[in-house]
Amino acid sequence: MTIVPALDLFVAGVVLVVAVWTVAVRNTSSAVVGFVAYGLLLALVWVRLGAPDVALTEAAIGSGLTGALLIGAAARLRAGESTVAAERPGVPVRLLIAALATVVAAAIAGVLLSLPDPAPTLAPEATANAGATGLGNPITNVLMAFRAMDTMLEKVVLLLAVLGIWSLSPDAAWGGRPHLPHRAEPDAALEFLARVLTPVGVVLGIAVLWVSADHPGGAFQGATILAAMWLLVLMAGLGEVPDIGRRRLRLALVVGPAVFLTIGLGGLVVSGAFLSYPQGFAKPLILAIEFAMILTVATTLGLLVAGPPVAGPPAAGSAAAGSPARRAAP
Amino acid sequence: MNEFLTVMVGLVLALLALGLVRVLRGPGDADRMMAAQLIGTCGIAALLLIGVIGGTSAAIDVALVLALLATFAAAAFADCARRTAQPGGPGPEAP
Amino acid sequence: MSVLLDLVTIVMVSAGMVFFLAGTVGLLRFPDTLTRLHALTKADNIGLGLVVIGLVPQAGSLRDGLKLLCVWLLVLLASATVSQLVAQAARREGDSS
Numbered sequence: 001m002t003i004v005p006a007l008d009l010f011v012a013g014v015v016l017v018v019a020v021w022t023v024a025v026r027n028t029s030s031a032v033v034g035f036v037a038y039g040l041l042l043a044l045v046w047v048r049l050g051a052p053d054v055a056l057t058e059a060a061i062g063s064g065l066t067g068a069l070l071i072g073a074a075a076r077l078r079a080g081e082s083t084v085a086a087e088r089p090g091v092p093v094r095l096l097i098a099a100l101a102t103v104v105a106a107a108i109a110g111v112l113l114s115l116p117d118p119a120p121t122l123a124p125e126a127t128a129n130a131g132a133t134g135l136g137n138p139i140t141n142v143l144m145a146f147r148a149m150d151t152m153l154e155k156v157v158l159l160l161a162v163l164g165i166w167s168l169s170p171d172a173a174w175g176g177r178p179h180l181p182h183r184a185e186p187d188a189a190l191e192f193l194a195r196v197l198t199p200v201g202v203v204l205g206i207a208v209l210w211v212s213a214d215h216p217g218g219a220f221q222g223a224t225i226l227a228a229m230w231l232l233v234l235m236a237g238l239g240e241v242p243d244i245g246r247r248r249l250r251l252a253l254v255v256g257p258a259v260f261l262t263i264g265l266g267g268l269v270v271s272g273a274f275l276s277y278p279q280g281f282a283k284p285l286i287l288a289i290e291f292a293m294i295l296t297v298a299t300t301l302g303l304l305v306a307g308p309p310v311a312g313p314p315a316a317g318s319a320a321a322g323s324p325a326r327r328a329a330p
Numbered sequence: 331m332n333e334f335l336t337v338m339v340g341l342v343l344a345l346l347a348l349g350l351v352r353v354l355r356g357p358g359d360a361d362r363m364m365a366a367q368l369i370g371t372c373g374i375a376a377l378l379l380i381g382v383i384g385g386t387s388a389a390i391d392v393a394l395v396l397a398l399l400a401t402f403a404a405a406a407f408a409d410c411a412r413r414t415a416q417p418g419g420p421g422p423e424a425p
Numbered sequence: 426m427s428v429l430l431d432l433v434t435i436v437m438v439s440a441g442m443v444f445f446l447a448g449t450v451g452l453l454r455f456p457d458t459l460t461r462l463h464a465l466t467k468a469d470n471i472g473l474g475l476v477v478i479g480l481v482p483q484a485g486s487l488r489d490g491l492k493l494l495c496v497w498l499l500v501l502l503a504s505a506t507v508s509q510l511v512a513q514a515a516r517r518e519g520d521s522s
Contacts, residue, residue, distance in 0.1 A: 043396055216391065221395070228398070235406065360458050367511070368469075401504075
């Protein structure tokens with residue numbers, strides 16, 4: 001069976017070629033396409049490496065959602081692209097860039113080559129203690145129980161990112177509606193896709209979370225799929241981005257970290273340590289956190305792609321006239 | 331049986347690479363948009379074959395997510411192209 | 426029985442590969458964007474369908490078999506719609522240049 005290593009090498013080669021092409025190509029939108037293709041191929045590589053959890057994350061975040069973010073960025077930058085492409089930096093600047101890039105690459109290569117050969121690992125401990133939570137997937141165990149603190153802080157970082165983007169809005173637009181640059185006259189094919197694909201995607205997103213107790217999956221991957229479906233609905237013009245001042249939107253943004261923190265503090269009272277789950281209740285508590293989290297993360301990721309608010313909030317009297325948020329709040 | 335399926339994975343990956351080279355060369359944005367779709371079908375075929383060979387049903391889950399997100403990416407590309415074409419270019423009138 | 430199922434798999438997956446091959450040849454040889462799109466979507470969807478039908482007898486469980494069919498249905502729906510979107514983009518590109 002020498003064909004299997006040959007195939008692995010072939011896939012690795014294709015991924016490398018696409019990566020180099022993405023960096024080398026001059027046209028922004030081509031580079032974005034290359035990046036998306038690279039992410040989708042990388043999902044294949046992760047499956048071959050026996051890491052389907054990472055493959056799910058890569059397919060969902062690495063190519064799908066980041067791709068949409070980059071497409072939006074490329075569209076906004078298109079006006080100035082020709083002038084930027086025309087001016088080439090001088091020789092000293094280019095030499096400096098080359099030197100810095102070489103230093104970074106050499107540093108990464110040095111670190112990789114100097115890793116101890118049997119890499120230090122906590123995997124045996126994680127597998128040995130899997131019974132403590134009642135979950136079968138060791139990755140969910142690590143993320144939601146053994147290193148739950150990291151996961152919680154990660155969600156807070158996402159929230160800070162949304163605040164950072166909102167802070168770019170002009171004063172007059174504060175509390176108003178983000179401008180998702182996808183507003184054109186309705187397109188029948190896109191609308192059909194959004195109507196038919198969204199229910200499938202919502203089911204799949206929740207399924208990816210639900211199976212994560214015992215099989216590859218997770219709240220973050222599921223939330224990314226939900227966010228992608230929300231963005232598809234917005235793109236097709238079937239829904240509006242809600243005003244960022246809406247109370248229900250703000251609630252959706254904080255419910256995940258809030259539930260996480262409450263259960264964590266409850267652990268301090270009941271079992272004597274922050275984020276420790278009482279014996280026998282680990283699985284229901286983890287599921288509660290994950291379901292609160294999927295709502296928060298999906299809303300957060302959608303708002304990250306939507307960008308800062310640009311249009312002012314509706315006048316106080318006509319607040320009720322704003323179109324209802326489609327899926328921002330349950 | 332697994333040997334046969336492995337050879338098929340090799341074939342589908344070779345076709346994927348060939349198609350990707352053609353599609354990424356352009357000339358237009360519409361050609362490049364097909365890249366997501368190409369990986370959406372050839373990549374999924376490879377994933378399903380790998381999943382059945384190794385008996386890992388997780389590969390099928392990844393294929394489902396890949397199908398959904400590749401479609402989302404392609405729709406985003408198409409939508410972006412439509413929007414940038416609209417202000418200056420002709421509207422989508424009937425042919 | 427299992428020999429028969431294996432035979433079904435070999436025939437169906439091989440037939441699927443013929444369609445994949447035809448799609449790629451079309452992609453490489455056809456002169457313009459719309460014909461290339463035609464080659465990609467038509468051939469690949471039948472190809473994937475045949476591969477899926479061939480793999481169902483090898484699936485470990487009923488659940489996996491149903492999931493395989495779901496993948497195909499999802500790709501059929503998505504790719505038919507996306508090819509419409511790409512074709513519109515191609516026509517606009519042709520108009521503006």
